[in-house]
Amino acid sequence: MATNAATVQWIFGKYTREDLMKMDPIVLRGLLHERTHHMIEVPLYPTLLKWRGRAIKSFGRQAQLCYEVWRAREFTDRADDIQWVKKYLAIAEQIRAGKKPELDEPLPVPFSKAEMVVVKKLIYGRRSYRDYLNKPIPDEMLETILEAGRAAPIGCNLGHLKFIVLRTPKERAMIWSDIPTRSCGAIIVLCHDKRVAAVVGHDRVVPQNAGFDAAAAGDHMLLMAHALGLGGCWLSEMYGEGDTTEIFKKKYGLPDYIEPDLHIILGYPSIGIIKSSRTPLEEMIIEKPQK
Ligand SMILES: Cc1cc2nc3c(=O)[nH]c(=O)nc-3n(C[C@H](O)[C@H](O)[C@H](O)COP(=O)(O)O)c2cc1C
Incomplete structure (x- = not known):
């Protein structure tokens, strides 16, 4: 679904679709990563935990615009970083439609x-x-x-x-x-x-x-x-x-x-090296100073 975001905009920059069409591909890719991170990945988890069942109309639109320009310029859709972006864009689309996305991602498990x-x-x-x-x-x-x-x-x-x-x-x-x-x-x-x-x-x-x-x-x-x-x-x-x-x-x-x-x-080392060691852990930990 195409976005209706006209610009990518925040305190450090404002880029129109035309600006993005001219942007160096490496820089555009970086911006796509950053907008996905800050406009979807970071706000997503608190949004899910406090889900109110309401559509959030602007959710992820800036990242979506960067992606649309990326594709309009016929850059790769298959690279694994772009696959990561696309996962988040799909989730953002659900949030814009007021639908709670279901995530099935693993939690850490202690090693054997x-x-x-x-x-x-x-x-x-x-x-x-x-x-x-x-x-x-x-x-x-x-x-x-x-x-x-x-x-x-x-x-x-x-x-x-x-x-x-x-x-x-x-x-x-x-x-x-x-x-x-x-x-x-x-x-x-x-x-x-x-x-x-x-x-x-x-x-x-x-x-x-x-x-x-x-x-x-x-x-x-x-x-x-x-x-x-x-x-x-x-x-x-x-x-x-x-x-x-x-x-x-x-x-x-x-x-x-x-x-x-x-x-x-x-x-390939030509000679082994004596293993170094560190300052004791208790000396590395700074306790709160007593007043
Ligand atoms: C920021 C940094 C800079 C370093 N620069 C050098 C260097 O210029 N020459 C060198 O022989 N070792 C360098 N080292 C390796 C350290 O001397 C080494 O990590 C340290 O003595 C601990 O030994 P280990 O790595 O064998 O545990 C550097 C390590 C770090 C983290």
Whole structure:
């Protein structure tokens, strides 16, 4: 059913159907994700719990308009993110018609003892390795690692994260690091497309989210690498004089709107590493100060 929403509008922007028809596809996809998240996913669950049996005429219309333009421009209908959007659009349509949608989604179930053994092996067994064999990582393994990053939490499901896989020694040399990068399997640079955050106003209200999104994806990748028998480590960027991000952007030829947030190195470790440990938990917990 076509929407009668004329614009996508909120405090950070106002876009007519014509604006959306001209919008860069990556930015439009990000906006479609964000409008689905904020205009359907977020209000849906409280609406269902306090269902009053009344039609909510505007429910999800902005997301619907973004989707209609997406399809009018003949972009994919099959990708799994668009399938996710469509599930919510169908629910929003029911709410606009005053019909309570029935959801049949699972609640979390505790893992079995055997499953917990695996989870603990993953979380507590991971460590940062700092020297690697000069051995390439098979493509399927790299894809599995990138997919794990893709599954990580991401603010408003924005879809602005981009991954660069540096494999050759020449490419890897573009990344500054305090550990050797000459031999390893690959370096993954996790970036975000700044245009997407700008169109939804994230650059103004939640500028920290882009780095958090990259960190969450990087951590998922490192855990998956560990499960695959590989090692990995974060590599910090350096700001100030000799800004390593700017140097990489220039050397790699990245457009200005792609911002690198984090690098991780991956490969077959050449030497084991002593497992680090943390500050005691009781020292990490801040109790409410006594007056
Ligand atoms: C934000 C961040 C930046 C890091 N940067 C570096 C780095 O530049 N070089 C490095 O050798 N390790 C780096 N690490 C890895 C940490 O040193 C490591 O996680 C920490 O010492 C704990 O060891 P573990 O990962 O083996 O548990 C970084 C980790 C994080 C979370």
